[in-house]
Amino acid sequence: MLPFKEVRVLDINSEHLGVPMDALMDNAGEATAEVILTEIGTGKKIAVVCGVGNNAGDGFVAARNLTRHNDVTVLLAHPPSEIRTESAKRAYERVKHIASSSVGVPLSKFDVIVDALLGTGNYTEVREPYRTLINRINGSKTKVVSIDVPSGLGTDLAVEPDITVTFTEMKEGMTPENSGKIFVQDIGIPADAHRYVGPGEFAYYPIRGAESHKGQNGRILVIGGGPFTGAPALAGLAAYRMGVDLVHIATPAPSFGPISSYSPNLIVHGLVDETLNAKDIKPVQQLIGMVDAVLIGPGLGLGRGTQEAVRKIVKACDKPLVIDADAIAAVAEDLSVLEGKTAVITPHAKEFETLTGESLPKDLEERAKAVEEAARKLGVVLLAKGHIDVVSDGHLTKLNRTGNPGMSVGGTGDVLAGEVVALLSKGTTAYNAARISAFTNGKAGDLAFEKLGYSLMATDVIDNVPEVLRRYLKRLQ
Template identity: 45%
Template structure:
């Protein structure tokens, strides 16, 4: 398990009914129980950091203090509200707490039977700063058993704690082995199965917040190519890309409808393509816009003409060649049959389109469906976001499900909105798999918000109004 997925799990656990406070309680208790079983400890010292890893240490201190003398060394001001809450609990028990300095640390290390490293956990990277680097050196040189919490502090760096034992939570973290982590014991801390299987707000940790000094275009430029027989679909996609946070949204559509499409919103930049439908003759014009864009959406509203199908694959090929990422939706999906998408494409079929693409009629059983979709994603070297009662999102190796939506979202156009959100996520440099996960969450939550207000009379354009509200509620303000 990689460190960022641990954070995803924490947030999704709360969403599916087990709050982070309970996870921290379970982690600290599990740590204390393991130490009590493995060591005859009369006195221990716990080095606690300022985040949630330190919080696990505070919880463990409460339980260990019932059996042995516990001292806590703080490495700085506590930043996590949850850790602070547990720090106050342990303080009320009369456990000795000191600010880290070398003199106190040396004394505590000499007096202790074991050392507990609860300084830095998953998600911390780069060179260790003071006072952590000094603390790590002192811990490693103390000649006492060392127990690290979740991962050793400094894990993967030149300066890192070298523990006798690491008590890690839920699953082994990527890169852990006996050499860098000592004996590894995995403790179940009560993360619900749903949090691991289904997407939730945790996926939003992959959404990159704009920098304060960023300029127009630096947070995503999307070009949507679609329309001809249908007018609304490409417009919904292009507008959804903006609602999901892209800076610029271009829309290329046949000239017979482009003025109507342009009238839908002053926010999208609409350009005409000669004629009434997409064809290969448009490729030189389209290429100029692909070069400007970070991500391409192809397919909404293009229709099923053979000329358009050929053009769709050419657009995908050119986009991949130009190192762009692509969302392939609606009638463009069939153009990918038997093709290699080079790991740069999100495909967004429903079951019928999946059948046209692969020749496979999907069974109703979700586990069987999941296996088949994973196999086909691997063959296509693409991410498939299969839309259904339960969505399946897979890159052929990893897979997640989504059940965040409602019955009213069968209304036409919600899939076009989803494609637009996918394009926005890709334009921000997010990997196709993570972009699809975020997009399914944003689209589903926006649909649920719209349903609360409009009920069964909601339409796809209602989602456009709700996407910013979802971002506001599930992204940090800073």
């Protein structure tokens, strides 16, 4: 079953792939009218009761198609000036001659009521005027058809339809008891909108509240450095660009000065020795208590003491975490440390083989299956990096084709890990954090490549993350 928010993801990704919202709306409205004509017949007096979003737009199109064989009235919950989406506004223009306010219109005088009030919007309660309208619909004793989902489904008050015409797939929570006879109609969502991540994934990006203050939008800890200083700094700076409030970096003593000098935005904590080891476990655990999510691995090295320390830190960690780079080899030696963790692991092909003991197939379908099976066995989310990335939680799997060969430059994987941990710290699920970040990282790299070609560096990818967020979050507001 399709979660409500995934409907938004698919709509936006369809537009990104060249199928405009107007076309999806036309198909949805026509499909609804077809079911009504087939199941109920012609010559009916029909009220199409509409809200202000795309569900209303589906209703306007359905009304236009139903007028050929029925007496149709469009009843509005709000004035036409409050219709929110451009597609719905365009659809309304074609039926405004049969539209009126719903106030005072007795619904019992109609043979059929079409519910196009709320659809799959992200709401947890039904407010006025919808509560009154839903009660009026339910009390009308008239045959009711809901478009996509019964309005209010999943809240304390919902339309009780005889028929629901839904699109693409059944929606989460729908049953014959709450949705009546269910018809699933294809409205032309491209297969690639399901298969590949796209700008629709930003439906899951946590927008910060107007009154939020420092620390409420994510605090992360990067555990990295020692042999290499750039990797943890790149991850931390990428996390900032992804929208976190505070970035802490725990790093061995030789890395403290260089990482501190990269940016005053990084809060750097020096550890005891030249590399991460058992002495650092306790102070690192104290730092973990201060943050919302943890990234471990960038630049740590593969020394035996470091690897053992990584395993102990991961095993004790009670925060969502990203395991990247050198930390992947550490957990591969004892996979039991992953039990019960909320974790994203970000291997490239060789690291995947180290982690699982199996090489990634060249064929994309086989590769996706291998990543999904490994994620299921490990109980984590895997973001397998490659020409086409594979993101899987063991049950759901999507591919990412943003990015370019210029991103083979060192550090882009650290940037990706920083983006993932940023979203984890903001409360995003591991699977959603991984798929948003895969798209964001690749798209930022593509923007950098447009300007710099093969001269791009990892810092150029970071610099373009804000533009990716600006473009695609604006689409959702």
